Amino acid sequence: MAEHIAPGGFSCPVPQPPGDRVLLSHGGGGRHMQHLLKEVFFKHFDHPLLAERGDSAVFPSMTDGSLAMTTDSYVIKPLFFPGGDIGSLAVHGTVNDLAVCGARPRYLSAGFIIEEGFPMADLVRIVDSMRHAADEVGAAIVTGDTKVVDRGSGDGLFVNVTGIGEVVVDPAPAPSHIRPGDRVLLSGDLGRHGIAVMAVREGLSFDTELCSDSGPIWPTVEAMLREGIRPHCMRDLTRGGLGAALAELAETTGLDIELDEAGLPVCEAVEGACEVLGLDPMFIANEGRFVAFVAPDQVADALAVMAEAHGDAAVIGEVHEGAGRVRIVQATGLARMLLVPTGTQLPRIC
């Protein structure tokens, strides 16, 4: 559609499509930004609170109990990978942080930092993917923000998703509720997300395509709660993987966690890739897996619910009195202490 630009960058209010590429002007607060908001964000997120155009989304308080709030920024590279994209990942990652606190995901915000020149079609695809991921757990994207940085000052697209959830179990699961004797349950196999992303980035190929495990854990958590299972603590296994999550929980609680190495579910493709690349599946990021600390008398029921969602769910360890360490019992029967890496094996996987 033609645009009539007068001197000084001012133009007549003729409606225009947002164009093929994101421009600096799309982040400027002027008419281009209004178009981007309407044609991309409002259209695909399609929520009445967005349509109201307030500075904040205003909605009735959803509970007289507790709320949960969490935030994550996503800088994954590449933006599209087998099994998802930065949009679905951003929603899954944030709603999973709510779910492990026993909170039903309700309201999400979406913040975009876009590098000038980013393809509009990719942005639309990502926004659409966020909407679907939110729908899947009954959450709504109700407020957002777009910034555009000049070429070379970003890396395509960074996304922040912050979420609010309604805590549906009292007390909310938390590290402080872990007790000696608790069993550690893992909801599925390890390492798919990190290896799937790494494979695209490095051009590796497998006999069968390896997909990220990126997905929402709330349906599984909700089913557990509905069955009367009351996990003492849950944690989703993202950056740093299972190893970093357990090490942090052991340190926080001062309890020891004993892991059965042979019992850790890892698929063939991930195992093969880890051997070739010299990586440990224990520290590879997942985006749809969590551990639950469960009292012994609830283990069978909890495992049954988890296994329904993912066949590889397993009891992988037990909590003991101790000194805040993770002990790994190897297949040989020998035990070693888990040592957490200083940094990461794979950067920018979330």
Place this chain on the structure above:
Amino acid sequence: MAEHIAPGGFSCPVPQPPGDRVLLSHGGGGRHMQHLLKEVFFKHFDHPLLAERGDSAVFPSMTDGSLAMTTDSYVIKPLFFPGGDIGSLAVHGTVNDLAVCGARPRYLSAGFIIEEGFPMADLVRIVDSMRHAADEVGAAIVTGDTKVVDRGSGDGLFVNVTGIGEVVVDPAPAPSHIRPGDRVLLSGDLGRHGIAVMAVREGLSFDTELCSDSGPIWPTVEAMLREGIRPHCMRDLTRGGLGAALAELAETTGLDIELDEAGLPVCEAVEGACEVLGLDPMFIANEGRFVAFVAPDQVADALAVMAEAHGDAAVIGEVHEGAGRVRIVQATGLARMLLVPTGTQLPRIC
């Protein structure tokens, strides 16, 4: 402090300071990240909910009325400017979006995207500045996230702040409540933030130092509400300035807004800079100014409260039946339509 690194990047758990520069490993989910969290974020934000190390912050629901939620990412360049930095700006910007919806700012999240090599001292200064800005309005930073991107993939530091507030007035001020006859009140002079940032970036100097107006508007809004003033709508004037805000409100409501150009408060330094640079103060970003749409019988009281916070507060216009346009009555008595720029006059000012 010495670090003992074994082959494969694993090392003994010796406590270390985060170092002079942010490294990729500080975002990796391993021990370096734990150090950064403890020594920088937990230490300076210093809130019990952060200390709990949950995946989400869990807190009691603060109201049985309405909640407000808003998000903004901040990509300002440079990170430090007269009157503030990206940290204080991020908190002010987000809590101001809550305030204009009649919401007392309560809980904030902080998401950091840091470019590898970023000076740790600058990060600490910014985090400290966020804490002070949050304290000033009685809000708490209760959850956060840190990502580190490789050198060249970011631009120093981007910050996202998402906020939840408790709506303390019913109904919440909103564009749909604006009525013909409402007066438009402006809380202080225009353009300081944009020009102060531009001046640093371009090396301009003024006779007297020009400081950004970045600051919290909640104290003024709260005082207005306490005095029984019920603004129909409020809006803070950020990207796109007064002009973009009023144009959007006129379009959303379908009403006309008539502005008295001679009544717009602009300080000498801003006026001078705008003349030299060919900019219009009407479209320059502010970060501590808002407009309130007030019924005629509340104008005097509202103006008195606003003027107590800032001497330059003024009644600048009036709402009429119309066609969703902004009309500017010039000093000469002639009127013109406000034309909103397609993009921005000054990029990356927030």
